[in-house]
Amino acid sequence: MSTRTVEPAHSIPQIAPRAKGTSNLSRSMSRLRRHRMAIIGAVLLLIVVTFVVVGSILIPESQAIYNDPSRALQPPSLAHPFGTDVIGRDLLARTIYGGQVSLFVGVTAVIVQIFVGTVFGLLAGYVGGPTDSVLMRFAEAMLCIPQLFLALIALRLFSDPTQFPDFEFLGRRYSSTMIVIVFVIGLTSWMRVARIVRSVVLSVKEQEYITSAHAIGARDVRIIMRHVLPNCMAPIVVSATLGVGLAILLEAYLGFLGLGVRDPTPTWGNIMGDANSYINQWYYWFFPALFIMLTTLGINFLGDGLRDAFDPRSLR
């Protein structure tokens, strides 16, 4: 059994200023800092992020795109620490820049997912009635189908990749399929978030402070923003953290199947997809897969730590 943090007893609770560092958030944060796994997870993520950021400072982007068939499929050497791919591109540079895109896709897809999920969950829980049943039936229907299948169906929305031209951003060229994949992943993974938010809303809605807020004439928007949403924050943060890991995995699976982000933008997933037919050249697939694993491992450790930190009852 763990020791519970006991709040200092104040003689006059209403007036005595709260001692610094006893707010819910700071208590959660201190629990998180003591969570060994969470710290390991954070360190892993830090390593991955440092790799893709510092790497991109040291190695120019042109390295990731420049190809030279005469040096195709070279094993790791001093000049190319991760080797070269089938058309002679430097795999270290591709892993670095692919990592940036994979992490970007993971994080933005989760933003989409959290936004849609929270809006649907709030609507269903707060409005209730037919809105609730329609939205939840819809979520239930989408949960009947494996997410990879759902993502493939959603891909049909954007079936013709040439209809979106490449775009330039900060001097680098990206394939628009990157944005497509963000929405494909985000719009096929919001259901669990919606369910979590809805269940929190349903329990919060019956609390007395909501009734009193109604009684003093607060509008629904204000009640949602001030009272309902803050209560949903902890579960949202936890599922967002774990969601980034799942989104990166899904991106990798799509890329692996050759249906993800297209050239010229590298991602860990589509490097793996290219490498699929070159199993003998271990360096081709090993490094991107290793980084995918380090990232999801870090995220899962951190997410688990966050869950324990926000919900002391779950600590055993």
Place this chain on the structure above:
Amino acid sequence: MTKYVIRRIIQAIPLLLIISFVLFAFMNSLGDPLAVFAESRQRPTAAQREIMIRRMGLDRPLLEQYITWLIGNDWQQVDSDGDGVVDSNGTRRGVLRGDLGISFVTRQPAWTRIEERLPATLLLMIPSYLITLALAIAIGVFSAVRQYSFLDNVITGTAFFFYSMPIFFIALLTIYIFAVQFTRWGLPALPIGGTGNGTLGDLALHMVMPVFCLVAIQLAAYTRFIRSSMLEVLGQDYIRTAYAKGIASSAVVRQHAFKNAALPLVTLIGLDLPFLLAGAVVTERIFAWPGMGRLFIESFERADIPVMMTILMLLCVLVIVFQILTDIVYTWLDPRIRYS
């Protein structure tokens, strides 16, 4: 109880209708189902294309196409030769009467396509699922009984490790070690892809690696689940009472704790079983296994809508059926639960 089950079934019908209509609308309004013919050697001319569209009924309004898909069109006059004139009765009988449509690609009934692939998928998924369950129960219970011991920490850590691994990493690593390197070292290597030459022994050899990978991926999540549900039960008063009465600890764990901890496991199994039919898309791709996952990808790539619809609807029906079955099994296992 009977009433509850009947109500659940009645609720499921509109849900299935909605799912099928949304999926149908989505797939039919996007992409070009005739694209597959455009790639073929004899590219159809614009006139031939139009005839094909009329013959397949793709020129009709979406709602009418959906109704045809659902209940068929043998009760109405259709344009069977595509010349723009309504001439004879339709031949489709509709999904509700067991006609799941004809594959655009192979011109076989969609159900035949699935029948071809389903055994291969089940051959892969059922053994791997059974092995996963057996190992997960053994490891999860072991680890919960020795909570925070060295072995428990090792198990929990390893479970996390595999839980975070993309399946292609495990698959490629096993192929690289057991097929590529073993050949290089002159050891007996495992075959890489396909289902072998038809003999039972060869099939078993081909199953080793994919089954191993699927177990490795699934095991972690199940072990974690069983460990935490065991821990919850082990903290209950009746377990302490059982120990206090002097019952041997193996009997407490097996008869008192595990029986109760297994209840949530039943729900998890009930929810996961239908998805076994979906196959494992990535694993099947890597090991060239002719299963349902690959069928779905192939149908997706060639816009074979009838086959995709059949796979998806089969899954949805099974998910709903298994949800109801799980509820029934649950009341049978735990008499405290009553549905009203």
